[in-house]
Amino acid sequence: xKEVEQDPGPLSVPxxxxxxxxxxxxxxxxxxxxxxxxxxxxxxxxxxYTYSSGNKEDGRFTAQVDKSSKYISLFIRDSQPxxxxxxxxxxxxxEGGGNKLTFGTGTQLKVEL
Amino acid sequence: GAVVSQHPSWVICKSGTxxxxxxxxxxxxxxxxxxxxxxxxxxLMLMATSNExxxxxxxxxxxxxxxxxxxxxxxxxxxxxTSAHPEDSSFYICSARDTRGLSxxxxxxxxxxxxxx
Numbered sequence: 084x085k086e087v088e089q090d091p092g093p094l095s096v097p098x099x100x101x102x103x104x105x106x107x108x109x110x111x112x113x114x115x116x117x118x119x120x121x122x123x124x125x126x127x128x129x130x131x132y133t134y135s136s137g138n139k140e141d142g143r144f145t146a147q148v149d150k151s152s153k154y155i156s157l158f159i160r161d162s163q164p165x166x167x168x169x170x171x172x173x174x175x176x177x178e179g180g181g182n183k184l185t186f187g188t189g190t191q192l193k194v195e196l
Numbered sequence: 197g198a199v200v201s202q203h204p205s206w207v208i209c210k211s212g213t214x215x216x217x218x219x220x221x222x223x224x225x226x227x228x229x230x231x232x233x234x235x236x237x238x239x240l241m242l243m244a245t246s247n248e249x250x251x252x253x254x255x256x257x258x259x260x261x262x263x264x265x266x267x268x269x270x271x272x273x274x275x276x277x278t279s280a281h282p283e284d285s286s287f288y289i290c291s292a293r294d295t296r297g298l299s300x301x302x303x304x305x306x307x308x309x310x311x312x313x
Contacts, residue, residue: 086280091237119304126200126289127240166267171239182228184302186239 086110089172089187098196104170106187109153109170114175115166116148118157119171121151121189131157162194198224200292202305209280216276217308219290225270226292231263231300236286245283246273280312 089106096102104118115134131146133139133155139146145158155170155174159166169189175182199222209215219229227248232240244254244265252265264276273292277284287309291302 089239117301120240124287124307124309126202126291126306129301134303182230182245183242184230184240186241188237188239 086111086185087172087174087187090190091188093191093193094196095193096161098162098164098194100162100194102157102158102162102166102192102194104159104172104190104192105145106153106155106172106174107153108174108185110174110185111150111153112136112177113170113174114177115175116146116155117173118146119173119186121169121171130170132187162192164196165195198303200259200290200303200305201291202288202310203308204258205306206309207311209284211312213278214275214276214278215280215310217288217290217310219273219275219292219305219307221271221292221294221303224292224294226234226273226294228293229267229273230291230293231265231275232289232291234289234307240289245276277310280310282312285310285312 087108118131121127133146136148136150143160147156169191171189172187173184201220203218213298229246232245234240243258244252246252246267248267254260267273289307291304
């Protein structure tokens with residue numbers, strides 16, 4: 084079993100839809116949770132960063148963490164074609180001085196006009 | 197701020213040759229840089245952690261003699277793929293930690309696509 088599970092998609096939605104992206108994990112030592120956006124042939128770009136359980140909102144993006152269920156989510160409101168990308172969840176604990184990130188496989192999202 | 201660059205963005209080399217990839221933090225100092233490899237439709241896999249002025253720490257299964265890492269300054273780390281083979285063809289991405297604050301966040305470069313023929 085992988086430490087982090089993420090549905091690879093692809094996920095196709097119409098413009099303006101609310102998108103829900105999710106990851107589950109098995110390592111209870113993970114404390115910091117991140118969402119990255121990666122366009123084709125580009126490096127990942129940090130979108131959201133949360134610590135422990137709770138919600139965090141930034142513009143059209145909302146990140147949720149439920150540590151009791153080992154489940155994290157990213158919601159995108161009013162999705163735009165420019166949101167079409169692969170979304171990677173990542174998480175870490177304090178192992179290795181807090182350096183080591185464990186990534187999900189990424190969910191490919193396509194927002195259609 | 198927190199911009200990381202990589203050079204080259206893509207490279208094609210013949211089997212048996214060596215290739216060097218550079219990773220630079222442009223507007224911050226990074227005592228720690230990371231090298232990842234990403235195969236098509238797969239996630240990023242950490243290869244090694246590079247600390248300025250010391251030897252890199254390699255993940256299990258990564259050959260340190262094949263993937264040479266040098267982190268000679270606070271803004272530059274290099275990855276050299278020695279005696280490259282077609283199975284080394286992949287997307288190599290570096291990241292750097294901004295040491296100015298308490299953030300552990302990693303900022304990623306745009307990646308280097310290596311094709312070994």
